[in-house]
Amino acid sequence: MFKASIFGQNQEPKILCLGAHPDDIEIGCGGTVLRIIEEMPCSHFYWIVFSGNEKRIKEAREAARVFLKHAKSRKIIIHQFKESYFPFVASSIKDCFEKLKQEFHPDVVFTHYKGDAHQDHCLISSLTWNTFRDHLIMEYEIPKYDGDLVTPNLYVHLNESHVRKKIDFILESFATQKEKQWFTEETFRSILRIRGIESNSPGNYSEAFHCRKLVL
Numbered sequence: 562m563f564k565a566s567i568f569g570q571n572q573e574p575k576i577l578c579l580g581a582h583p584d585d586i587e588i589g590c591g592g593t594v595l596r597i598i599e600e601m602p603c604s605h606f607y608w609i610v611f612s613g614n615e616k617r618i619k620e621a622r623e624a625a626r627v628f629l630k631h632a633k634s635r636k637i638i639i640h641q642f643k644e645s646y647f648p649f650v651a652s653s654i655k656d657c658f659e660k661l662k663q664e665f666h667p668d669v670v671f672t673h674y675k676g677d678a679h680q681d682h683c684l685i686s687s688l689t690w691n692t693f694r695d696h697l698i699m700e701y702e703i704p705k706y707d708g709d710l711v712t713p714n715l716y717v718h719l720n721e722s723h724v725r726k727k728i729d730f731i732l733e734s735f736a737t738q739k740e741k742q743w744f745t746e747e748t749f750r751s752i753l754r755i756r757g758i759e760s761n762s763p764g765n766y767s768e769a770f771h772c773r774k775l776v777l
């Protein structure tokens with residue numbers, strides 16, 4: 562069902578994952594990535610993170626390798642734009658998108674939600690839409706202090722195995738985040754369970770997205 566609804570007969574889908582900070586992609590769509598690779602191991606991934614200091618870049622690279630271990634191919638790029646300053650260096654970030662557009666032609670793009678309250682997240686979402694104008698874009702959600710979650714309109718069902726792996730990979734990969742009060746198994750599991758209820762997931766869990774335009 563997942564294959565038919567998203568990728569049709571394309572057995573080697575090209576998937577682009579974009580995240581402003583290390584751990585955004587994993588939190589927002591890590592379970593969906595694991596499910597895609599499980600169902601379509603011939604998937605090709607571009608995985609791009611736009612910021613990080615030395616420690617966090619190392620963590621981001623390791624986490625991407627773990628999540629994408631069984632994909633057919635993977636390219637992991639970590640930029641070093643200063644966290645929280647993205648709107649002030651937008652033209653340099655835009656240049657990265659222009660380069661990316663020449664290099665990779667994705668079937669689906671995972672990016673931040675346009676209404677996300679974090680300025681870095683919001684800018685990455687806007688540039689995604691500026692750059693990939695004729696593509697399927699799925700905007701993921703990030704629970705956070707700002708309280709900016711709203712009702713999504715696209716769900717990907719997950720089961721306990723996807724959820725277990727997603728949470729373990731995140732908790733094991735991002736040691737620098739362990740002191741943050743929200744960085745817990747409970748946070749990650751609870752949002753997946755709520756989205757699972759909303760989408761009547763047979764496996765109890767779902768990741769949820771905002772899809773502004775869908776062409777069939």
Ligand SMILES: [Zn+2]
Pocket residue numbers: 581582585679682
């Ligand atoms: Zn972030």
